[in-house]
Amino acid sequence: MTTPPSVPLRIALVNGSFEQPAVASMEILPDASQTQAPRQVPGWLTTASDHMIELWRSGFNGVPSAEGAQFAELNANEVSTLYQDLATTPGATLYWRLYHRGRLGQDTMALDIGAPGAAVEQRRFTDGNTAWGYYTGTYTVPAGQTVTRFAFRSVSAAGGNRGIGNFLDGIFFGTAPHVVLTKTAVPTGPLEIGDVLTYRITATNEGGGAAENLVLTDAVPAGTTYLPGSLRIVEGPNTGPKTDAPGDDQAEYDPDAGKVVFRLGDGASAVQGGSLANTETLPAGTTVEYRVTLDRASAGKEVRNTATASYENRLGDTPETLVATSDETVTEVNPAADLTVAKAADATTVTVGQTVTYRLTVANRGPDDATGVTVADQLPDGLVFLSADGSAGAYDPAGGQWTVGDLAAGATATLTLRAKATEPGRITNTATATGNEKDPEPGNNSDSATVCVQRAPACCDPCAAD
Numbered sequence: 001m002t003t004p005p006s007v008p009l010r011i012a013l014v015n016g017s018f019e020q021p022a023v024a025s026m027e028i029l030p031d032a033s034q035t036q037a038p039r040q041v042p043g044w045l046t047t048a049s050d051h052m053i054e055l056w057r058s059g060f061n062g063v064p065s066a067e068g069a070q071f072a073e074l075n076a077n078e079v080s081t082l083y084q085d086l087a088t089t090p091g092a093t094l095y096w097r098l099y100h101r102g103r104l105g106q107d108t109m110a111l112d113i114g115a116p117g118a119a120v121e122q123r124r125f126t127d128g129n130t131a132w133g134y135y136t137g138t139y140t141v142p143a144g145q146t147v148t149r150f151a152f153r154s155v156s157a158a159g160g161n162r163g164i165g166n167f168l169d170g171i172f173f174g175t176a177p178h179v180v181l182t183k184t185a186v187p188t189g190p191l192e193i194g195d196v197l198t199y200r201i202t203a204t205n206e207g208g209g210a211a212e213n214l215v216l217t218d219a220v221p222a223g224t225t226y227l228p229g230s231l232r233i234v235e236g237p238n239t240g241p242k243t244d245a246p247g248d249d250q251a252e253y254d255p256d257a258g259k260v261v262f263r264l265g266d267g268a269s270a271v272q273g274g275s276l277a278n279t280e281t282l283p284a285g286t287t288v289e290y291r292v293t294l295d296r297a298s299a300g301k302e303v304r305n306t307a308t309a310s311y312e313n314r315l316g317d318t319p320e321t322l323v324a325t326s327d328e329t330v331t332e333v334n335p336a337a338d339l340t341v342a343k344a345a346d347a348t349t350v351t352v353g354q355t356v357t358y359r360l361t362v363a364n365r366g367p368d369d370a371t372g373v374t375v376a377d378q379l380p381d382g383l384v385f386l387s388a389d390g391s392a393g394a395y396d397p398a399g400g401q402w403t404v405g406d407l408a409a410g411a412t413a414t415l416t417l418r419a420k421a422t423e424p425g426r427i428t429n430t431a432t433a434t435g436n437e438k439d440p441e442p443g444n445n446s447d448s449a450t451v452c453v454q455r456a457p458a459c460c461d462p463c464a465a466d
């Protein structure tokens with residue numbers, strides 16, 4: 001099995017709309033080969049012996065441009081061919097489109113495409129001087145042709161002078177648009193539940209023609225919640241924050257569908273996508289971002305996300321809808337375990353010399369198994385340790401710590417702690433649980449029990465003053 005040759009994604013004329021360099025009204029300028037000149041016309045070459053190309057500003061002599069602010073006259077001072085040579089791959093399908101117009105009356109021009117020196121006439125265009133004609137077509141690069149010339153040749157012009165006439169504008173010759181989406185999640189994991197994750201998605205057009213009606217959609221991934229007010233275009237056309245609401249700017253969050261939508265590119269609006277130029281014009285493309293909060297449901301899991309974009313190739317006769325899918329981001333979320341502690345005393349009033357019995361329960365409400373669970377419970381002054389019996393682990397009276405160990409989600413462990421009361425008074429002590437995992441609800445990790453120690457049975461109330 002053979003791998004087909006890879007076609008370069010981006011093949012496109014340079015300066016196809018004759019917008020560079022800017023001219024005030026009309027100017028005859030050197031072609032792109034004349035690099036010693038202070039100004040040239042980028043991209044274009046001419047067979048004219050003086051290497052000159054004529055550019056008009058829209059409105060000069062009453063002629064409006066077809067696209068942008070400038071256009072070209074095919075011949076400046078002499079009959080010639082205007083062309084560009086492009087590196088091409090055999091088999092590639094190239095689209096062309098152009099605007100053509102007569103100057104004094106009906107002018108005729110030929111489009112030649114092929115190997116330099118052997119370009120083949122594709123079509124002739126005859127247009128009058130009252131409107132621009134618009135034409136499209138395709139060309140398949142033949143075998144062995146690694147350089148393709150795209151050339152305009154004057155055939156005839158009203159008035160009989162082939163050096164006058166044949167206006168050209170809005171020319172494209174090259175490959176279809178090809179949008180590439182790149183997605184990153186910041187910061188890279190592993191993260192804890194409750195952390196905020198920023199998704200950043202860049203769309204670049206690695207193809208030739210502009211990607212039209214570009215709309216990016218990203219489903220907010222399972223286990224996360226969209227952070228309100230976090231939509232932003234950070235690079236490219238229409239940069240700035242966007243509201244969550246639909247219908248007011250280039251982006252929205254749709255809570256019912258659980259997705260964010262961005263309409264991108266030049267001319268994008270609240271209702272439709274815009275036009276994304278290729279990376280020759282817009283190397284960085286356009287970048288958007290939004291944020292999510294990691295839910296409890298994401299604990300111990302991976303949050304995965306891909307974005308998609310739809311756009312149109314409008315180089316042909318009818319728009320062709322294309323789809324781009326980003327790489328997948330994978331964010332690892334650390335496990336979480338909600339530990340709880342309950343502590344009680346069998347009797348809340350005892351006499352000096354009697355035994356106080358505490359019962360401790362530590363539970364793991366999940367969602368993940370807990371490891372390294374310990375419960376700190378230091379006996380205060382007035383109590384002397386007697387014994388401890390637990391369902392798990394061991395109690396160290398010197399350190400005041402119950403080492404529970406692992407505690408599966410949903411499991412509980414208990415400890416019965418006995419101590420001798422040695423002084424009268426109110427004695428409160430607290431047990432606090434900690435584990436290795438993130439605890440989403442730290443407020444329920446401690447519990448206290450208060451015992452009143454009397455000097456003698458019913459002699460008095462040592463706790464009354466407190």
Ligand SMILES: [Ca+2]
Pocket residue numbers: 017018019065066067068069070071169170
């Ligand atoms: Ca133009």
Ligand SMILES: [Ca+2]
Pocket residue numbers: 242243244245246247248249250251252253
């Ligand atoms: Ca909005």
Ligand SMILES: [Ca+2]
Pocket residue numbers: 337338339340439440441442443444445
């Ligand atoms: Ca807790």
